Amino acid sequence: MDSRLNLRTAALLTVPPLLWAGNAVTGRLVNGLVPPITLNFLRWFFAFLILLPLAGWVMRRSSPLWPHWKRFALLGLLGVGCYNALQYLALKTSTPLNVTLVAASTPIWMLFVGAWFFGQRITSRQMAGAVLSIAGVLVVLSHGDWDALLQVRLVPGDFYVLLATFAWAFYSWLLIRPGDPPEIRGDWAAFLMAQMVFGLGWSLLFAAGEWSAGITHIEWGWPLAVALAYVAIGPAILAYRCWGIGVQRVGPTIAAFFSNLTPLFAAVMSATMLGELPHVYHAIAFVLIVGGIVVSSQRR
Structure with a gap:
């Protein structure tokens, strides 16, 4: 692993939040067409x-x-099953604003998971970068009006988001652990498939819980088919592929700061679809988030 961040790796790590932002917008568009956890299962199935x-x-x-099934079962549980299922569960009792606000803590969780479980040292530059990155997300969520944040009230469902960010942090650190079979590690499709074999089972288990609660209505048609094609190819395959390469190159700590680009991209996409131009606060948020990436990736 080379901790230096170059333009090529930065471009790779920008792809996942861009695709995940599109995934959030797509999820809103098909909200009435398919139950949320079922959508997650269908995405991974395709x-x-x-x-x-x-x-x-x-x-x-x-x-x-x-011979390594336990490791890949854990990767599948954390990255494919738990992460998205917990976010969908959170949205049942929380608001999108709360979910995004709590998820902005991902860089902090990535730092502490690395320190607690993987023996990594937290530097002052990394903490400063995390503060800048989170500040950028707050600018997006508040639309530049800080009084809006004072009205936010945390609810029990936000605990699911904390669990989701913890799962994603642990998943990202596990990606750089040595010991994978070279035949699988050296083949990106095989490495993702090895996780997906088990992750699909976890996703099916979570979806079965949704079905047992009587939430089974699906409206099949071209809108849902196009949405499934996008979320299967983009947020599932391409995003996880780019994230895996980026994490292996610069480590989970630096990669985590790129995840905070997701709410910024989602806000710009939503505004564009509504015929609105990006605002000044979008530019301020972009500068803060990128500033956090630059500061955290600088060596002494």
């Missing part, structure tokens, strides 16, 4: 079908996956 011709060999009995 992503699985897309990767099957490229990495179906991973599921063979002779595959090197099975």
Whole structure:
């Protein structure tokens, strides 16, 4: 792992938040067409079908996956199953503003998970970068009006978001742990498929809980088909592919700061779809978030 951040790696790590922002907008558009946790399962099911011709060999009995099944089952649980399912659960009892606000703590969680479980040292530059990055998210959420943040009240559902960010932080640190079979680690499709084999099972389990509660209505049609194609190819396959490469190059700590670009991209996309031009506070937020990335990635 090389902790130096260059333009190529920065571009790679910008792709996931851009695609995840589109995923958030898409989720709002199909809100009445499919239950949220079912949407997550369908997204990974179609992503699985897309990767099957490229990495179906991973599921063979002779595959090197099975001696390492515990590790990939954990990656699948944290990255594919828990992360999105917990966010969807949070939205049942919380608001999008609260969810995004709590999720902005991802860089902080990434720092502390690295320190608590993986023996990483937290530097003053990393803490300063985290403060700048979170400040940028706050500017987006408040629309430049700080009084709006004073009206935010945390609710029990926000606890699910904290669990989701913890799961994502742990997942990201596990990505750089050594010991994976070289046949799988060296093949991006195989590495993602190895996680997806188990993650799809976790997603199905969570979706079954939703179905048992009687939430089963799905309106099939072209709008849902286009949405599923996007979330399967973009936020699932391409985003996880780019995130994995970026984390392996610069580490989870620096990569985490890029995740705070997601609410900024989502806000700009939403404004554009409504025919509105980006505002000055969007530019201020961008400067703060990028400033956090630059400060945290600088070496002494």
